[in-house]
Amino acid sequence: MSAIFLKLIILYYPTFLFARPLYLKELPPELKKCKTCHLTRGGKGYNAFGKDFENFGMEKIMNMDSDGDGFINRIEIEKGTNPGDPADFPGSQKKSGSISIWILTFLFSIIIITVLFYIKKRKMKND
Ligand SMILES: [Ca+2]
Numbered sequence: 001m002s003a004i005f006l007k008l009i010i011l012y013y014p015t016f017l018f019a020r021p022l023y024l025k026e027l028p029p030e031l032k033k034c035k036t037c038h039l040t041r042g043g044k045g046y047n048a049f050g051k052d053f054e055n056f057g058m059e060k061i062m063n064m065d066s067d068g069d070g071f072i073n074r075i076e077i078e079k080g081t082n083p084g085d086p087a088d089f090p091g092s093q094k095k096s097g098s099i100s101i102w103i104l105t106f107l108f109s110i111i112i113i114t115v116l117f118y119i120k121k122r123k124m125k126n127d
Pocket of ligand 1: 082086089
């Protein structure tokens with residue numbers, strides 16, 4: 001009994017260790033995130049693509065349009081848009097990896113703060 005339990009632990013240990021499902025290797029890097037298949041970042045509930053993926057597997061859903069945005073899953077995966085989000089499709093403004101807008105906002109804020117700092121410093125020097 002304990003030998004079987006030990007084998008099960010050894011067999012499934014990598015999944016627990018990395019806490020990332022092994023099926024993620026089927027997705028391109030830009031779609032290896034929770035919201036590709038789930039409704040939330042925490043991995044709660046499945047979106048339309050996640051449900052199809054779970055029910056039919058990756059190969060069978062490649063020619064389906066899971067989220068109904070007019071683009072089949074294969075095209076969305078190739079273009080890097082979310083096949084489970086109807087607002088994200090090739091040519092849409094919403095990008096799956098839209099972190100760049102946050103980086104630009106952060107850099108712009110740093111520039112503004114630096115300029116204000118030098119203006120204040122210069123003003124104090126003149127007084
Ligand atoms: Ca989509």
